[in-house]
Amino acid sequence: MAIDNIKQESWNTYYNTYFQELASQSLASLWEKVDIGIMLIVALTASGSAVAGWTLWSLAGWKVLWGVFAGIASVVSITHTTLRVPDRVKQQEELRRRFSEVRVEFENFLADLRIGMKEDEARKRFKTLQGKYSECMKVAHLDILFTVSFRNRVTNILTKELQGRGMI
Secondary structure (H helix, E strand, O other): OOHHHHHHHHHHHHHHHHHHHHHHHHHHHHHHHHHHHHHHHHHHHOOOOOHHHOHHHHOHHHHHHHHHHHHHHHHHHHHHHHHOHHHHHHHHHHHHHHHHHHHHHHHHHHHHHHHOOOHHHHHHHHHHHHHHHHHHHHHOOOOOOOOHHHHHHHHHHHHHHHHHOOOO
């Protein structure tokens, strides 16, 4: 593998690593918002909640609204448990951390390639980094929020980030 090929393959893997890092960061943020929203709704409808005792909810017109709101809270609470939202936040944050570590190693490697490196050493470091990327990908599971539009948004964020760094 010629040094130019190593540079190109390293760039490709760097890009994919950075994409995965940003995707995990965005997924963790989205799941955290879902978690906070659901927990707030559940807390507001809890029987011991101060909100539940407000006189407003005992008025005739508001009883139905309160019943609907409490019913929605029950459904989202069940959904929260079923989707294991807190676990998803933790998982995505751990993936973000792991991909970030590999990305930084690739950045350093790409800098070393620009400065100059013997092909044998470059090949060895590339294989090591590629192995680390593969290990991260093995534990990265598809998420229900990882839609085409989500991936497009992450790609746009990555493109702007790389342009801002003068890398593309």
